[in-house]
Amino acid sequence: MIDDETPVLDNHLHLDPDNHRGIDAVRDFARLGGTHLLVVNKPSWHLGVEAESGADFRPVFERTLEIVAAATDELEGRAWPVLGVHPGLISRLVDERGYTADQAREIMQGGIELAAEYVESGDALAVKSGRPHYDVDDEVWEASNAVMRRAFERAADLDCAVQLHAEASEDMTEVTEWADDVGLPAHRVVKHYAGGRLEGPVPSVTGQKDPLEVAADRGEPFLMETDYIDDPDRPGAVLGPKTVPRRVAWLLETGYDDAVRNAHVETPAMVYDIDTEGTLERSRTE
Template sequence: MTDPELDTPVLDDHLHLDPDAGRGLDAVRDFRRLGGTHLLVVNKPSWHLGVEADAGEDFRAVFERTLEVVADADDLLPGRAWPVLGVHPGLISRLVDERGRSAAAARDLMRAGLDVAAEYVRDGRALALKSGRPHYDVPEEVWDASNAVLRYALELGAELDCAVQLHTEASEDLTEIATWAEDRGLSAHRVVKHYAGATLAGPTPSVMCRKEWLREAAERGDPFLMETDFVDDPDRPGAVMGPKTVPRRVRMLRSEGYDDAIRLAHVETPARVYGIDTEATLTG
């Protein structure tokens, strides 16, 4: 059942769960207790789970561990939890700067990891892919290699008919990426800018739950999602936002009369972007 105070699906579009070193399912319980119903769980960066990949197959351990915690989260929620799998764009710097790989070799390894992630989407075990490019300054060859990885993820999204979540630099205009998606046969609205502000041209914004950003998104009336980017890292307990934040912000929007925006963010946009029905998947 949904929280009686909310009486709506409540989806966090992007967070991480670490059942081994972090809060794991306790974070899911906090989310549910405040009225949360649905989660999109993105695998943590591979090296955060102790995987220093040398081949695409090395990412499989990261994806399998993510599927395990998503299955456990799914059992706890009144709605559903879905995995989003991919290769964090920051890996390219780790490969080039710390492990001595060329930008081209790093590009090829990351694309191989995306191929493995695509297997899980293809067989229905994952909902969407994750990719992107660094949000910090990098040398030109690293930037070009990162964009090649990003474009490859968009190609896979088109092939699989699935959404692609992106980690990129802060921007209000990513129409270039939207054009890359459209050119490859993936509708721009199925590209999601993770950690977005309220204003974004091109992809669908997954808006970080800052109160002012959510109010602006609600006023604009364009499709948007809500997220915390909860990192579940015991070494960074105050990083980004906690798992209770999305349901708390839904309460805030409800109290301020933004009922249409709540439905847009938690029912209509998830259906449009991911093809999921957050109402029909509620049980109990």
């Protein structure tokens, strides 16, 4: 059982207030003990935006800020926005819209620059980037890595974290070396949709029992997420919004109290400089 003093953070989910559950998903999360959310903007084309420049991502980001504010009103803690460009956009631009890989890179790097502006102004917490988790040709792969490197450069300038969408792996030390080369330390790089064991970035572990046990037993910094996508065509995908609170309760019942504190207090503070305990206390005394 989750007590009133335990923060519960879902590190990566999407909310769609216009086409699917939106705030109802947040209420489900909160009813089971969830207190904090990192809300990542949905892929731009899912919101009807076919970007031709970095500026075209602005309505996607603005809509995300609106749903984050509404989510915070429902939580005993709060929500934060993570803004950026889904790496799968490069395939849409190249394969479906006829751009070259270099042209697609420029558009996506423009989106990263805009996301960084929101971080710099204090309106967003972190940047999202990455590279395709599926096979692509060399030009697209190189362009995708260039987009990711730009995200590292801007995050280093701002001393903020980058959430990565990338291929499944247990060793991404090369990627964190690229980040370190431009001044972004490895603890500011998060691998979204990770397993329980990962070298390099901080793993954001999907809310399934087996990888969570691996992460808990390792004792290294980790986060928990659902990657809930709030898609009317795929209800519950990837995992439903109730999953993280349920898994936190299970971890506590199983004796993993230290792992819960690691994932929901210590690692968020290390990666994002956020205080999940302090924001929880303030919301309850206001």
